[in-house]
Amino acid sequence: MEGVVCLCGEVNEMNKHDLIFDQPIARWDEALPLGNGLTGCLLWGNGEPLRFSLDRGDLWDLRLTPEVLDTGFTYAEMIECVRRGDQEGLLSRFDSIYEKYPYPTKLPAGRLELRFGRPADHVRSHLAIREACAHVLMAIGDRTVKVDSYLHAVNGLGYIQIGGAPFEGIRLDIVPPDYAGALPHNSADPVFNTSLTRLSYPAATMHEEGDVRWFYQCTCQELEYAIVVAERQTASGHWEAVYTIAANHDGEQWLENAKRKVKEALDAGFDAAFRDHCAWWERYWGKSSITLPDAEAEKMWYLNNYLFASCSRKGSPPMPLQGVWTADEGLLPPWKGDYHHDLNTQLSYWHYLKANHLEEGESFLDFLWGLRPEAKRFAQSFFDAPGINLPSVMTLTGGAMGGWPMYSMSITNHIWVCQAFDHYWLYTGDGDFLRDKAYVYFKETADCVQRWLTPGEDGKLRLPVSSSPEIHDNSLKAWLEPISNYDLALLIYLFRRLHDMAERLAYAADVERWAEVLAKLPELAVNERNVLMVNPEECLMESHRHMSHMMAIYPLQLLDRRGSERDRKIADATIANLEVLGKGQWVGYSFAWAAAMYAQQGNGEAAIYHLQQMWHYTCSPNGFHLNGDYKRAGVCMFHYRPFTLEGNFAAICALQEMLLHTDGQTIRAFPAIPREWAANDVEFRDFRGEMGVLVSARMSANRLEYVELHAERGGFFRVQNDFQSERLQIRIGDKTNELVCGMKDILTISLQAGESCMVTVL
Missing domain, CATH: 1.50.10.10 (Glycosyltransferase)
Structure with a gap:
């Protein structure tokens, strides 16, 4: 992919799947993405600021338009409009509401901005996907500052750690969405250029309590939410912060609970939480390859x-x-x-x-x-x-x-x-x-x-x-x-x-x-x-x-x-x-x-x-x-x-x-790979086939080497013979059988739940 380089000048086995950029990331849609299913973060910028654009999956303005609530909003009315060729009726009753009103809509949460007093002279950004952690290395004058961040896979909190003293001049700002701001609405392109100001929300209010700061945002409906951050310099010489996006979906004491969680997480530390986070991702990556x-x-x-x-x-x-x-x-x-x-x-x-x-x-x-x-x-x-x-x-x-x-x-x-x-x-x-x-x-x-x-x-x-x-x-x-x-x-x-x-x-x-x-x-x-x-x-x-x-x-x-x-x-x-x-x-x-x-x-x-x-x-x-x-x-x-x-x-x-094709409950390994791939080494592990079977296979030098099945459920499994031989060997547990099966013919294998089977050329 364009723009990807290695931090040390060459790609090695550990980072060859990572995102690595050797220049500042200038746009949110090119950022390092972090997420844990509910919360998302996009990390980008040049240090003045370094932005953490935040999102939460259930932040929505759910107001329905009056037209949707009208008794004439029906399939029967749509049919009648079509039959009489009433394009204006179709547009006014069913379509124009999408552009006429800014709601309902998904909402952005806001952002955090780290500021270092000046733009970095050099920025290297690295997303380590195995451990779902972002690393940003910045040269700022005679200082080298390293920012590490992850969104915890289990507890849902966001973590930031900065190394590279001194920390004087470093500032973390909490920035709410621009609901009352200056960006105008472009009526010529309402799908892509509708200002947040059209939602008519009041401006967020800012608050502080010891090590904890937050903004509070109410909306024009029941939704209330906040970005809550706790931060401090640690005894080990790092600056650390923990953040969360809290909302009244979370219960009656949602804001107080959020403040307590970030303080407790900050006390526990970046490194301790990182171990549990990495363990979740290790299990995820172990599912297939x-x-x-x-x-x-x-x-x-x-x-x-x-x-x-x-x-x-x-x-x-x-x-x-x-x-x-x-x-x-x-x-x-x-x-x-x-x-x-x-x-x-x-x-x-x-x-x-x-x-x-x-x-x-x-x-x-x-x-x-x-x-x-x-x-x-x-x-x-x-x-x-x-x-x-x-x-x-x-x-x-x-x-x-x-x-x-x-x-x-x-x-x-x-x-x-x-x-x-x-x-x-x-x-x-x-x-x-x-x-x-x-x-x-x-x-x-x-x-x-x-x-x-x-x-x-x-x-x-x-x-x-x-x-x-x-x-x-x-x-x-x-x-x-x-x-x-x-x-x-x-x-x-x-x-x-x-x-x-x-x-x-x-x-x-x-x-x-x-x-x-x-x-x-x-x-x-x-x-x-x-x-x-x-x-x-x-x-x-x-x-x-x-x-x-x-x-x-x-x-x-x-x-x-x-x-x-x-x-x-x-x-x-x-x-x-x-x-x-x-x-x-x-x-x-x-x-x-x-x-x-x-x-x-x-x-x-x-x-x-x-x-x-x-x-x-x-x-x-x-x-x-x-x-x-x-x-x-x-x-x-x-x-x-x-x-x-x-x-x-x-x-x-x-x-x-x-x-892998598994249609019709027949397993076909490497059915559509390019000739160049087939001439080299191609392998997949633990892809899911139909009816509860996991399939692994390898091809090398234009020859299928093995197909392995692992049955989560007992049953009969069909495998097409794509080996370059009619004489096959099937090993189930410690038992090995030999059989003759015509090339491209189908062999049926019976497995009990938990059993594995290896098919190779005899």
Whole structure:
């Protein structure tokens, strides 16, 4: 990655995955990111000041707009507006509220600023991802000052330590957000340039009590919060500070408790707390690993798994658009930092299961399950339907925020949200989760959707309105007849998975019920060149950022490339058509999504090429996905840089798909790696396969050396023979068996829970 150098002039084994910069970091979206799931910190600057931009995941202005609360805010009204071609009605009732009001929105917390009296002459910044600790070394005149900082993985507090006496002239300022400040609102660009002053909050008040200082911020709703800091010079010759972001979510004595915690932590010391913090991260990194001959790809896998654990943690809210790193620019965050369900939340949680980071990803599932009461209320109030459905652009608590109505109020986007439950069940093999949560969530979603499914003239089921994110943007042309491939693919997926789950659970009546619905759905629209269409009346004729018409290929995987020649032709022709249309209107995540499709195709060269395009041209030097080609390298037409996280994790998902396929419960090692990788050494350890099995494998000099399985649950596991031999050896415990299996054929291995199996060439 551009801008990365080693502190000592060369990269060694200990820091080759770290972020290391040999110049001051001048922007918040290029900063060293720290996080513990609830709290985030971005460390950047030149010493005058050195900034700690702070965030907390549950700081939200949750005020809903009057239009959302109006009785006319319904799906039926949206349908009527579409049918009469009333674009003005659609905009005024459903869309303009997103820009008209500054709320609801994610809120920044504020920042800490360390000042050393003058800018540093030289700054070296280092994020050690193994221990999740930032180190900033500054030469200031004849002094060398070292600042170390981490956000504790367990107790949630932030720690700062400064070494390099003397400390005279060092000042720590607590800076609240600029709610009453000077930055004007740019009405021409309300999505990216809305001033915090539009929220009309009172200015924060500053307080001090011995070693403890804080600001107190009240808002125009129930939310109150504070940044609380305790600081002192220690007997060991360091200056130390402990901070926290406290809010009235934390209980009645929230502020007093915060002051007590930072004082106690300061007494305990930086080093003592660091041991427990490192122990948590050591356990996290022990869950899985990779070794690649491609240093950049390997680094990005580790860096993004670091980002994932920093911004998604069980017990904390799942990541919205910017995770725990809300923009520090005196403005509302891009797109208000909301929860987008037309791809953003889904892509953000694509990779974690295969990477074997279950607990961190469970944040999203727990969140969705906890919002079922709100999803039921929204299904009733907006869709006039039973079951559940969430707004596709929503707040932390599931409130509708408005926006382009065909996407922000889509009835099918919630089906894509359902896939998180399906994937968790498939990867863990947890039958209780299937019965008690996955099937329930799918069924309740179907209850809502079926309220609006009606037969058309051909007798096939359709929705009253249909669209395909984000084709034709926010125009009347975006409403597609009779049904888009996007909506249809999601409907097929919903009822196919319900059918398969009901079979697994032996719900005979439900199996028949879902089969009947499936039989009434039309086929996906395909043109004469075997390319998936946008809908039966329109082909995609130009490049587009959202691969919505291709959902059947990935992530829904409705097409069986290996079992159906027709499906293979459709998938391959549709992917090839991307190359015909070009990438002019892509954004960063488009490259990642395309890479995942090429990986499904087995095309490792194309997959890594598209990942490199994203990493090189649409990612900040710290790895953050900035959506646009902000370097103006010519890879796409968007040259902006709004930071969102979904592209980061979609890319790592694609990288993992290059290393391991587990679809159809068949394990295929290294199905889509580039030729250069195969000629060298490639290895992954403890990737999660389907039905509760962990998979490890290694390839060297174009030969698969081993595949190892570890069963968390007993069962039969299918492995494709990708060895260059038909004679294989299988070792389970102290027993070794030899067998003959044709190359590319499937061998089935029976394992008990806790057993491991090693497959090698005889």
